[in-house]
Amino acid sequence: MILEFNSSKDLPVRHIIPNGESDLRVEVADGVNVVLVEAFAEDPAQSINYSHHLIAGKNSEVLVVTIQNLNAESTYSETRTSEIHESAKVRWLNIQLGAKLAQGTMHHHVVGSQAQADMDLICKADDQRSIQFTLTNRFTAPHSAGQMIAKGAASGSAKLGMHGCIQIDQSASGTDGYLRQDTLLLSEKASASAMPSLKIDTNDVKAAHSASVANVDESALFYMASRGLPKDDARQLLVQGFKRITWAFG
């Protein structure tokens, strides 16, 4: 399926990801602003294999929001790629809340200069769920920027893997890349893995990443408990605060 945008939309456009295998190609023309919201049909137990390719024209602005809250019998797999042209601004906001098995790759390819390629991933892995995501920002044109933020919480006996990579080719001098991965490990049986990598082939760039894996801060819990908040509520508040990210775009 192909979605073409030749003029800006004031309201978000909704796309329903069907059960089974599906393909979506989004073509945004030069200078067009679009917000695309992806949701799912409300069927029980789905098995989804979704691929999404975005072409963002010059000076375009694109926000794609995906909220995956399938039931615990479903499986979900996505492949997300983009081609970002000169001065375009693209942001993917991907929220993974459901399915027993969720996996995906998100790959921005910045081919134009002065562009901005961002992605945010939020994962909630509880019970026996397994979530594996790989995020890549690749730059082949000069003077672009990109920020990747991945946050996740693992509880129950869930497995959470978030891998990120900033790849800057020799042709992409002046790039500013940033990658941040934070994982909260909330239970004894949960496990987490992280592999934030950098592949830098030239020198006039800024590239940084940071990753953390930790439980909620005990001293913060104590502080809140000493002010009369029940410990469970305090814990929940801290987790909520951790997952909060800036929703503003542009």
Next chain:
Amino acid sequence: MSEDKAIFGDLNRDTFDHQDPADYMKKFRKGISEELVRHISADKNEPEWMLEHRLKAFKYFVERAMPSFGPDLSKLNFDEICFFAKAADKKGGYENWDEVPEYIKNTFDRLGIPEAERKVLAGVGAQYESEAVYHSLEKEWKDQGVIFTDLDIALQEHPDLVQKYFMKCVPANDHKFAALHGAVWSGGTFLYIPKGVKLEKPLQSYFRMNAMGMGQFEHTLIIIEDEAEGHYIEGCSAPKYGANALHAGCVEVFVGQNAKFRYSSVENWSKDTYNLNTKRAIVEAGSRMEWVGGNMGSGVTMLYPCSILKGDGSHADHLGIAFANADQIQDTGAKVFHIGKNTSSKVVMKSISKAGGKSVYRGDLKISKQASDAISSVECDALILDPISISDTIPNIKVDNHSATISHEATVGRINEDDLFYLTSRGIPMEQAQAMIVNGFIHPIVRELPMEYAVEMNRLIELEMEGSVG
């Protein structure tokens, strides 16, 4: 600068690349076979178990595949490498520097080794090709039961100790080069610090490959008993021939309870060497293991010092510098496995890439299920000095315990233009200004080395920086 007076002040690239005549090489063959493995063992008059161990390792070596990751090793031709050669005939080396054969002495004199011993070290070992040529230890420490000798000698004199620990930390079937090492190892250092003895001065070994197409496989076995402390420094170099040399050494460190040990190495093999080294430590309760390393030389380096934090409350520090110049691949990193409770680790790595060189940080951090309240922080900083050089950062973090606190940070960038402008505007030539900034960048790690070695390190950086302004 005070450098002129320093032991290593006169070092330049020629000092390391200089070739001494190697007539003795005519009687040693190239390539590896079971016959050679048996020959090495017989030549050293080794006990039966060691021969069996060597043969088993040789079998693993034949069976195992080359590493599936990292730099291309396809140009490494095992048939062109001499796996065992002796330059001197005296077993275990000399205790008096004056007795060492002249041509070997010249090499080490040029490198400043005996002078460093007199000034800053408690003991020194020197290995030339496959066997040690010199070992000494101050009497004070000998009397307290410290053993610092060539491993071949230790095998004869302290067979029980060696058998108990030899390749128990790095098993021969660990990977292809550990197996190769197990089969043809020769020479190296044996250091034993008995319970409660605290060595105040560092000990040093210097390894030198001189002949063309040489392979060096020294084994360093270090046993630190409970409550003991020590510091060991290793230096390496080889002349440049344009033919591939291979260094597949192995370092095993056993740190007892409440002990402290630091292992420093300044590695400066010639740029046609494959440096495929394995270093690992097992750290018991309440102890502290520190790895300090500088990787300057070699064409291809694959080196990931590893700490196994076995005991509760144990700690590991990994500090490292890698400098990748033209045609060099520095694939280095750190591995830390947290097994005991309340364990902590800290990794600080700095890399510099220049003239098309490639530096890679490859890390592995694992927090096992039972390792509650583990703390680990990893910091990698990379400097890329020109548009054609490459830097990769590939850390791998796996956490199976929810009480762990892990942080990882990495940055990649170039030399700050403002700093350069500031320095050059004060009349410092561009090349020197760059070298100053690079030395400042690695300072947090260099300052952990004893002063004389820090000077050598800075000098090496300056050598590498030469010709960086085109």
